[in-house]
Amino acid sequence: MGVEREERFGARLGNVKLARRFEEIPPERVGSQEAEFLPPFWRHLPGVVTTTVQNLVNWARANSLWYYPIGTACCAIEGLMAAGMPKFDLDRHGMVPWFSPRACDVMIVAGTITEKMAPAIVTIYEQMAEPRWVIAVGGCAINGGPFYQGYNVVDGVDKLIPVDVYVPGCPPRPEAVLQGIYLLREKIREAGRKRRQEGLP
Amino acid sequence: MTAQLEDLRRVVLEQFPQVEVDPDVKWGIGFRVPRESLLEVARALRDMPGVTCDYLSNITGVDLRDRLQVVYHLIGVSSGAKVVLKVDLPPDDPEVDSVTPVWPGADWHEREAWDLLGIRFRNHPNLKRILLWEGYEGHPLRKDFVDRRPQRERKVRQR
Numbered sequence: 112m113g114v115e116r117e118e119r120f121g122a123r124l125g126n127v128k129l130a131r132r133f134e135e136i137p138p139e140r141v142g143s144q145e146a147e148f149l150p151p152f153w154r155h156l157p158g159v160v161t162t163t164v165q166n167l168v169n170w171a172r173a174n175s176l177w178y179y180p181i182g183t184a185c186c187a188i189e190g191l192m193a194a195g196m197p198k199f200d201l202d203r204h205g206m207v208p209w210f211s212p213r214a215c216d217v218m219i220v221a222g223t224i225t226e227k228m229a230p231a232i233v234t235i236y237e238q239m240a241e242p243r244w245v246i247a248v249g250g251c252a253i254n255g256g257p258f259y260q261g262y263n264v265v266d267g268v269d270k271l272i273p274v275d276v277y278v279p280g281c282p283p284r285p286e287a288v289l290q291g292i293y294l295l296r297e298k299i300r301e302a303g304r305k306r307r308q309e310g311l312p
Numbered sequence: 313m314t315a316q317l318e319d320l321r322r323v324v325l326e327q328f329p330q331v332e333v334d335p336d337v338k339w340g341i342g343f344r345v346p347r348e349s350l351l352e353v354a355r356a357l358r359d360m361p362g363v364t365c366d367y368l369s370n371i372t373g374v375d376l377r378d379r380l381q382v383v384y385h386l387i388g389v390s391s392g393a394k395v396v397l398k399v400d401l402p403p404d405d406p407e408v409d410s411v412t413p414v415w416p417g418a419d420w421h422e423r424e425a426w427d428l429l430g431i432r433f434r435n436h437p438n439l440k441r442i443l444l445w446e447g448y449e450g451h452p453l454r455k456d457f458v459d460r461r462p463q464r465e466r467k468v469r470q471r
Contacts, residue, residue, distance in 0.1 A: 144469060262459055263443075265464070273468055
């Protein structure tokens, strides 16, 4: 932790020092999609085996998406609470809200991300095990929304971590959040297909 | 000296000749106070029998480009008095006496005014930023504030 970093983000919460410059996260720490594919050992097997196993793994992953809810503003009421409650019921898709990032597959960011919240978001994302996905719910999480270029607002969570699905709205209805989740499931089911078409190992 | 609500305006003007009445104020009675006499006016209003503005409802800072303004909203809980004090400050030296000796609840309000508008409060017990972090450059609700945060790029994962 250099002196310059402390000058810029000197915020402290008790003994936990949040000071950090996340503009400078190196690209290799952003994370790759490599973890979505089978390990290299499997790729030497015949194609029908790898395809079947990859499809099986994708099926399992798409149907048991545990999500880490980050609700910092009003989108949490629609995108996390209403979608998770019995009427729209994310549990029937195998999605469980889990409050440990190490056991989660997908992070649902619903709400405005402020500069003080940004180090926590990056830390939580780095604690999640790969493969990991991110859904940005609402205008604030997409590009700042009504607080665009605010003095304390990060203009979109994709300035901090890579985002897979954007759900627009202010706030979006729970059906829109469900559709975003369906898109993400579709994306997970198709993982590896493009790689096989291109003949890559 | 007992001041009823009707002659609150007259009593204040008699006691402090440097104070003017602000006719723009629609919420109760408004006074424009020079910053040197803010503390004694505040203390007199709090201790005035029959008025007793014992509750400081709000402290607001305003940037009017040619001057900074601090607005105090006072309420007498038992008497129902509503008083607004306005203090004009020059933008190059925005310093005013803290009213925390009079109303201790002014502490965080004044820290917020310092944080967002850069108004210094003399003799404040703990004048540091309350919403933004220490080390933030500038005071963001000033009209001439320039955001100096570096531009962030979108994080895109390789496919």
